[in-house]
Amino acid sequence: MILGLYVHVPFCLQKCHYCDFVSYPYSYPLAEDYLKALELEAAYYARLFPELKINTLFIGGGTPTVLEERLLSILLDCLQRHLGWQQDAEVTVEANPDTLDLSKLTVLRRGGVNRLSLGVQACQRHLLQLLGRTHGYQEVVQAVEDARQVGFDNINLDLIFGIPGQTLDHWRQSLRLLTRLDPNHLACYGLQWEEGTPLTTALDKGRLKAVSQEEELDMYNEAIIFLTAQGYRHYEISSFAKPGYYSRHNLCYWHNGPYLGLGPAAHSHLNARRWANTADVELYVSQLAKGVAPVAESHPLSRQDSMIETAFMGLRLLEGINLKQFYKRFGLHLTDVWQQEVAELRADGLVELKDSHLRLTPKGLPLANLVFSKFV
Structure with missing residues (x-):
């Protein structure tokens, strides 16, 4: 059975102001407990599905690269020993630029990671501060240079448009600056106003003004025009890639294929069923220590359910x-x-x-x- 594997690392240096993903302030002792639990979960699924063959792996978060080098090595070794991945698998790690250095990147590369996904989001200091990001543009440049130096030849950069105070000129500048770094893939997302986040709270209280729909559409169209002219293929609503560098892991989602999720809040889609782990990292750790699968919800998928998901996910592709x-x-x-x-x-x-x-x-x-x- 060939499928994708997603691993959620639920720790960050600090939570971004727009983010509602499951994450916790980084703690070394809690991270160690999490990795022990993750090994138990990986071993459980290795026993349950001994025929699994992993052809894409995505380690996301949170910010996986807040982990120290030793813990990153433990994480990759654990996954390789229990589940492994095919020789030609796409293995991606999500990272923030300021959590990387040559040593960490070397650990990732030697551990089998062959694709790096950097959260850039903007290149202007005031927009990064508004978003609650902890890096600047120069850290992005350094991270890309270091990644290339240790052998990464597949790098994605994430960008956000529609940020309050962002102009079309800001957006154009970000596109120009980042394409000079020659990434293989760019993901350009419109800002999502998630309930309960600091950014949405500020909007609701009138402290921020949202970018108009017209301005946001102009930014989206500018990305399509500019990146296409730079040789990138617009292959999914938000995704642009050089030929041969489509995100194989995301294609698994967009084709409504099977995948297994490990870690707090991770979701799985396998054997006509969807299930999700508990989002509470301490409960996740304690349940696995007791030999209990940390599943919080699970439901079977009818043929109609699968047809619906296949239709609207497939339409994301150009x-x-x-x-x-x-x-x-x-x-x-x-x-x-x-x-x-x-x-x-x-x-x-x-x-x-x-x-x-x-x-x-x-x-x-x-x-x-x-x-x-x-x-x-």
Whole structure:
């Protein structure tokens, strides 16, 4: 059984002001306890699914690279011993620029990591401070240079547009500066206003003003125009890659493929079932110490559930949904299952049928959530 593996490392130096992901202030003793629990969880799934073959691994967070070199080595060794990964697997670690140095990068590279995903988000100091980031642009430059020096030849940079106070010129400057670093992949996300975060609280209290939808759309379109001109392929709503550098792990999600998640709050999709671990790191540790799987919720997926997820996840890709593969997987034609919805979306110019694919049109790209809602 070939699948993707996600590992959640739930620690950060500090929580960013826009983030609602599960993370905790970094503590060395708690990190050690977490790694002991992670080993127990990895061993549990190795016994439960001895036929697993990992072809993509993504270690995310949190900020995995807040771990000291010794703990990073323990983490990678644990995963390799219990679950392993195929020789040609894509192995990604998420990192913040200021948590990296040559020593840590060497540990990652020697441990089998071959792809680095750096959270940059912006290049302007005042925007980084607003977001609660702990680095500046020069740390990004240094991290990329160091990563190349130790042998990383697959680097992704994350960027956010639609930040309060961000102008189109700021956005253009960030795109120019980061493409000079020659990353293999860029992910450009619109800012999400998550409930309960400091940024959303400031907005609700009138201390911040959101960027207008028109300005945000201008930034999104600028990314498409500029990055395409620089030789990047726009292959997913938010993702741009040089040829041969699509994110294989994310493609697993977008094709609604199977994956296993380890760590607090990690989600899994396997054998027509979805389940999620407890988000509480101390409960995660204590349950595994007792020999109990740390699953907080689990539910089976009907064929209809899987068809819905396959449809709206597949539409995130610029190539769209392969209708022949959809029929092979479910024994039904997508255009029969959602006949009226597809007809209406085509009439509105939001989707098109081309080369046996149903895909978003340029008009439909910025309205993707509206399109997705038709399939739910």
